[in-house]
Amino acid sequence: MSALAGTGALVRLALRRERAVAPWWILLNVGMTLALISYIERQMPTDAVKATYTAVIAKNTFFQALGGGFVEPRLDVLATWRSGGFLYVAAAFAAVMCVVRHTRAEEDAGRAELLRAAGTGRRASLTAALLVAAGISVAGGLSATLTLVASGLGATGAAAYGAAIAVAGWVFAGVAAVAVQLSRSARTATMIGLSVLGVAYVMRYTGDATRQYWLKALSPIGWSHLVRPYQDERWWLLGLPAAVAAGLCVLAYALLDRRDLGAGLVPERLGPASAPGERGPVSVAWRLHRxxxxxxxxxxxxxxxxxxxxxxxxxxxxxxxxxxxxxxxxxxxxxxxxxxxxxxxxxxxxxxxxxxxxxxxxxxxxxxxxxxRAEIVLATPTTRLRWAGGHxxxxxxxxxxxxxxxxxxxxxxxxxxxxxxxxxxxxxxxxxxxxxxxxxxxxxxxxxxxxxxxxxxxxxxxxxxxxxxxxxxxxxxxxxxxxxxxxxxxxxxxxxxxxxxxxxxxxxxxxxxxxxxxxxxxxxxxxxxxx
Incomplete structure (x- = not known):
């Protein structure tokens, strides 16, 4: 049987499940883009006001770093500068959650084992998750592009902006795919993916705030900012995140072939044999969530x-x-x-x-x-109210x-x-x-x-x-x-x-x-x- 057998069916299944989630990410792109265009037009109606605003921003690198990079006193640049600092991260977050949801979370729940028994290939689940995550990233970028064009802004800069959003999602879909192979639970895989995202954002922000731009150049989030839509449109930079995303996917497939279903390549540390300090619901909740x-x-x-x-x-x-x-x-x-x-x-x-x-x-x-897990706890003398109250x-x-x-x-x-x-x-x-x-x-x-x-x-x-x-x-x-x-x-x-x-x-x-x-x-x- 082919390692990709059943991929099409799993893609359709994932899209069916994503119909309650993905539209919100797309709506976020449209809403944020429209809101910032409206905000700038309302609060900065003239070129003189825009110039004053950008001059104030240029004097403070920390404030400038919130949007990422230099800004020019034009509506198109201001709108994408203000929204890009958020939407690039949002696209990456959505991709991480999507890949984990359709791979490791399915293994944790036991559904992946049932699907494998039904004739799906070893790589089908991961491939379907990556295709769906990549498609959602493209849809998010395309929605932002169409929103900018419909608002009367230039199509070339809008396309560059949408592409920068999409590639941010692609890179972190690859990050999540690797994290899924390393970890043994969806929670750990999500933590790894989001931790990488957090480090990438801190590097990008620090690079802009301190003008140590080499830090920004090393950050996957920084790559999207460096595309500079509506300024000089560095199209060639889109190749870097695309190549990194492809490399991460290749690595994820190589790791997938080396692990058993439901297992992770990095073994989890065994906990203590007893927990003498766990004397009530609050202490148990503290141990779980500290x-x-x-x-x-x-x-x-x-x-x-x-x-x-x-x-x-x-x-x-x-x-x-x-x-x-x-x-x-x-x-x-x-x-x-x-x-x-x-x-x-x-x-x-x-x-x-x-x-x-x-x-x-x-x-x-x-x-x-x-x-x-709650049922196991409630099988002890612990009541529902005490269990929930501890949390x-x-x-x-x-x-x-x-x-x-x-x-x-x-x-x-x-x-x-x-x-x-x-x-x-x-x-x-x-x-x-x-x-x-x-x-x-x-x-x-x-x-x-x-x-x-x-x-x-x-x-x-x-x-x-x-x-x-x-x-x-x-x-x-x-x-x-x-x-x-x-x-x-x-x-x-x-x-x-x-x-x-x-x-x-x-x-x-x-x-x-x-x-x-x-x-x-x-x-x-x-x-x-x-x-």
Whole structure:
């Protein structure tokens, strides 16, 4: 039997499963591209305003690095510069998740063994996953290209931009294919793929921020930025990520032929024979998830440090000439206290990012349930409420700890770079920790969804977090809503950087709402069938 036998059938199966996932990635490309074009046209209507904006960016390498590379005062360059820094990473993330979902996750669930028994070849599953991931990457790039052309921008630059998005997905589809062969579980393979993505992004950002461009040239994400759509369109650079992706696929096939189905080439370390320290649900949850929390803490610290570096632009803007002050006013900034305005905005970014942590922790509850591990735990005297409560306690305390990490790192670096080291760290820490009730409220909605609608809980959890970000003050400026909307919990958190007394009522209401939602979710979990 051919090693590729059944590939076509597996491709159709994967596409059928992706119909609930892939359209969202394509919609993200279209939505982000349209939103940034609209934002630039609305906030920078004239060439003079665009020129002022790009001049301000050019003076701060940390802020410039957020978009990646140099920017010119033109709508097409500004739009792709602003969205590219996000969409290249999004394409890579989608490719990693797609390949792992249709390969290692299938082996973990036992479905791959059934398919092999039905006459599919040894390489069919991996080939189907790579074809589907590559196709989704191309579809995402093509959707961005068509959106730019439909908005009246040049077709050549739009094609280069779409190709840069697609090749970012191809490279990390190859990374995921290799990770799948090395690891013995979907979770480990995902961790490897996303860790490589994180390192690639940090290298690209550091290269732009420090002007050590050799770091950017070594980063797979940096290759997409170096294509420079709407500037000089370096088409030849697309060959590098394509070649690397092909090489990674060849390596993945070679490794696949050397391992058994369900096994990984890198053996997993055996755990201890006993766990004397595991005396309850909280300690068990801590042992299961401490690695994830440590990785999150490291990522949050890097993000806080990068944002603090970008914050040096605030000091320059505070003393900017009249044209820059007019630009800031047109974009909704209060120029009299720009440092405090920026601190408020950055703490909201931290809070929205960290709000994803309790969402993922609640999804872990569903994963424990569907994998059968929860049933084993519940066969002991541990009740459902104690089991779930252990995970939720860790989710709540972990969220608060991550906010504290962001507050400490950002506060200290902000004080060193542009503020006052004596006063800034404590007030930044207090401002960041003030978002704990809103972060917990987002997680509480996910708990209710898990208790009432377990099969739809993962999709609902993602929807809750995405809508919270889309309707809030972080994404709101993209469509002219600088104050966000009252439909998300962060809208009600007082701005402690504005000075004056702080109203405690919003905090109390959010805590009460969180308690009610969690209680409802746990009661629903207690009454429904497990699984």
């Amino acid at each position: 690695g994830l929390l440590v990785r999150w803490a490291a990522g949050v610290a890097v993000l806080a440090a990068a944002v603090a570096g970008a914050g040096t632009i605030a000091g320059q803007l505070a003393a900017a000439p009249a044209a820059s002050q007019d630009l800031l006013r047109s974009m909704g900034w209060s120029t009299g206290d720009i440092l405090d305005v920026l601190l408020r905005y950055m703490t909201l970014i931290f809070a929205h990012v960290i709000a994803l942590y309790p969402v993922l922790m609640v999804q872990r509850l569903r994963s424990e349930e569907t994998s059968g 939720l306690v860790l989710a709540g305390l972990g969220s608060a700890a991550l906010l504290a990490v962001a507050g400490v790192v950002h506060g200290v670096l902000h004080g060193l770079l542009v503020g006052d080291l004596a006063t800034d760290p404590p007030r930044v820490l207090a401002g960041v920790l003030g978002h704990v009730p809103a972060v917990w409220c987002v997680g509480a909605v996910c708990v209710l969804a898990y208790g009432l609608l377990p099969r739809a809980s993962v999709a609902l959890s993602w929807t809750v977090w995405i809508m919270t970000a889309a309707l809030g003050q972080v994404m709101g400026p993209l469509y002219g809503m600088w104050a966000g909307t009252p439909l998300e919990p962060f809208h009600y958190i007082p701005n402690t950087f504005a000075g004056g007394p702080v109203d405690a009522r919003p905090y109390l209401v959010l805590f009460a709402l969180t308690a009610a939602l969690v209680t409802g979710g746990l009661l629903a979990l207690r009454r429904r069938d497990l699984g």
